Amino acid sequence: MAAVPDTALPTTPEAALRRRRWMPRRARLLPSWGRLPLRVRLVAGFCVAILLVLSGAGAFVYLRVQYALDLRLNEDLSDEAQLVAAHVSPVRGTVTDATAIRSYFQVLDSSNRVMAHGPGVVNTSLLRPRELASALGRPQRRDRGALLPISARPQRLYAVPLGAGARPPAGRPAVVVVAVRRDQRDEALRELIGQLALADVATLVIASLVGYRLARAALLPVERYRVEAARIAGGATGVRLAVPDTAQDEVARLGRTLNDMLSALEDAVERERRFVNDASHELRTPLTLLSTELELALRRPRTAEEMEHTLRAAAADTADLITLAEMLLSVGVESFDSRTAPAIDLGRLMEGFVDRHRASASHRDRLVLADTARGLIVHGDTARLGQVVTNLLDNAMRHGTGTVSVITREEENLAVITVHDNGSGMEPQFLPHATERFSRADASRTSPGSGLGLSLVESIVRAHHGELRMCSGTAHHHGAGHPAHPTCRHPGTGTTVTVVLPMATA
Numbered sequence: 001m002a003a004v005p006d007t008a009l010p011t012t013p014e015a016a017l018r019r020r021r022w023m024p025r026r027a028r029l030l031p032s033w034g035r036l037p038l039r040v041r042l043v044a045g046f047c048v049a050i051l052l053v054l055s056g057a058g059a060f061v062y063l064r065v066q067y068a069l070d071l072r073l074n075e076d077l078s079d080e081a082q083l084v085a086a087h088v089s090p091v092r093g094t095v096t097d098a099t100a101i102r103s104y105f106q107v108l109d110s111s112n113r114v115m116a117h118g119p120g121v122v123n124t125s126l127l128r129p130r131e132l133a134s135a136l137g138r139p140q141r142r143d144r145g146a147l148l149p150i151s152a153r154p155q156r157l158y159a160v161p162l163g164a165g166a167r168p169p170a171g172r173p174a175v176v177v178v179a180v181r182r183d184q185r186d187e188a189l190r191e192l193i194g195q196l197a198l199a200d201v202a203t204l205v206i207a208s209l210v211g212y213r214l215a216r217a218a219l220l221p222v223e224r225y226r227v228e229a230a231r232i233a234g235g236a237t238g239v240r241l242a243v244p245d246t247a248q249d250e251v252a253r254l255g256r257t258l259n260d261m262l263s264a265l266e267d268a269v270e271r272e273r274r275f276v277n278d279a280s281h282e283l284r285t286p287l288t289l290l291s292t293e294l295e296l297a298l299r300r301p302r303t304a305e306e307m308e309h310t311l312r313a314a315a316a317d318t319a320d321l322i323t324l325a326e327m328l329l330s331v332g333v334e335s336f337d338s339r340t341a342p343a344i345d346l347g348r349l350m351e352g353f354v355d356r357h358r359a360s361a362s363h364r365d366r367l368v369l370a371d372t373a374r375g376l377i378v379h380g381d382t383a384r385l386g387q388v389v390t391n392l393l394d395n396a397m398r399h400g401t402g403t404v405s406v407i408t409r410e411e412e413n414l415a416v417i418t419v420h421d422n423g424s425g426m427e428p429q430f431l432p433h434a435t436e437r438f439s440r441a442d443a444s445r446t447s448p449g450s451g452l453g454l455s456l457v458e459s460i461v462r463a464h465h466g467e468l469r470m471c472s473g474t475a476h477h478h479g480a481g482h483p484a485h486p487t488c489r490h491p492g493t494g495t496t497v498t499v500v501l502p503m504a505t506a
Contacts, residue, residue, distance in 0.1 A: 043211045046208075047204055054204070065192055066189060069185045069188060070185070076180060077103075077158035085176050088116070088162060103179065104118050106126055106176075108132060108175045109174050110136060110173045112127065127159060132175060141156065143156050154182040155179045155181060159175050161173065225241050225254075228240075229258075243255035243256055283321070342382075344379075346376040346415050350417065353389045353393075354389075367406070368404065368406070378503055379464075379504050384460045384464075394453065395454070395497075400422060400495060401421070414501065415501045415502075416500055416501075420494060425472035425494055435458040
């Protein structure tokens with residue numbers, strides 16, 4: 001049978017009420033329970049657990065006391081029954097010495113007729129016919145009156161057949177019934193029940209108060225975190241959760257983790273904001289130039305040569321925009337697990353890139369591969385490492401003078417690439433900002449470039465868990481990379497850029 005879609009069900013208020021009535025009770029209660037505050041649910045669960053423990057303990061105490069009282073009562077009844085049986089006359093069924101018996105008793109024959117009874121006992125059988133039939137076979141105990149509600153004359157009867165201890169009167173079966181009052185026993189049990197109930201109520205009240213205070217104290221930091229998180233969600237910046245330095249519990253660890261997450265998010269937002277601002281600033285200039293050139297070309301009729309010149313200039317500006325956009329996309333390179341990347345020979349890779357760059361460079365005689373070490377095996381991406389080498393060589397050829405030397409070596413189980421030029425170098429105060437996006441030294445602002453090359457290099461090196469170092473003259477700037485810093489090896493002039501990568505382990 002095909003299922004009926006939800007839209008086919010009646011949606012009137014009466015139909016919804018009928019569906020709710022047919023809904024299982026547990027399904028109706030669970031949402032209400034989930035809407036309660038957490039501290040209330042904790043206290044309720046704590047009180048339920050305490051109630052179960054108290055109920056179990058109270059039941060155990062009650063049963064033990066009841067067993068002790070019943071044992072004493074049953075022993076007294078058994079002794080009295082034996083005493084009565086010993087004084088029953090085997091001929092007439094009467095008691096020979098009733099003064100020796102202090103309990104209430106009856107001697108019944110098989111027809112439930114009273115043959116003898118003690119003083120103060122009615123001449124009516126204490127046993128019902130069915131109870132008498134059972135007592136003729138084996139001893140029976142019966143209670144008259146209830147513990148709760150309180151009965152007027154609570155009794156316990158003990159019926160034992162006459163046999164081994166005494167010969168039945170006139171050879172007929174007979175039963176001795178002994179009765180004892182249960183007033184003291186029942187009163188003791190009722191008092192015990194009241195005391196246990198009072199103790200349970202007092203314990204529950206105290207436990208609920210203590211549990212509420214404990215739950216409130218435990219959840220108070222969480223509530224503070226919620227208030228501060230609401231402030232942050234409202235736009236507050238620089239706000240951190242107040243976590244005591246000495247606290248080491250789960251809530252404190254949660255607060256520290258949230259603070260670390262907030263710091264990381266704020267840093268990411270700040271980098272994104274700075275990137276958007278810088279990108280919009282850098283893109284505005286070439287777009288403005290392109291728009292101006294096209295507007296000027298359209299102001300009056302142009303010759304074919306003028307139009308060609310304008311179109312070539314626009315094409316050049318468009319190419320610059322494409323290059324800048326590609327650089328912006330490349331700067332956002334994501335980190336990857338270098339352990340799963342393929343193993344490559346960095347020395348051989350460097351030889352190939354330097355040869356290709358030397359073949360295409362306008363000053364090919366300036367580029368020298370001074371030294372290269374074979375067997376520098378690293379885990380990495382060939383295309384991304386190629387971008388690193390290409391950007392470093394382009395910067396050195398564009399801004400440096402004289403010979404540009406490239407060295408690859410191994411040091412302290414690290415693969416080291418060094419690119420050095422003999423130019424004027426960078427200003428010492430500019431070195432810490434050289435890898436920032438769109439950052440350009442004052443001397444290079446008039447030369448072509450977007451200021452993204454070194455930022456791209458650093459992002460790729462960090463993605464390979466490496467380190468980028470900038471040295472100009474006697475000034476040094478070391479990035480925060482994973483490998484240890486090898487010793488600086490470069491001349492005291494010009495600019496030296498060093499890339500340090502961890503070598504692949506066997």
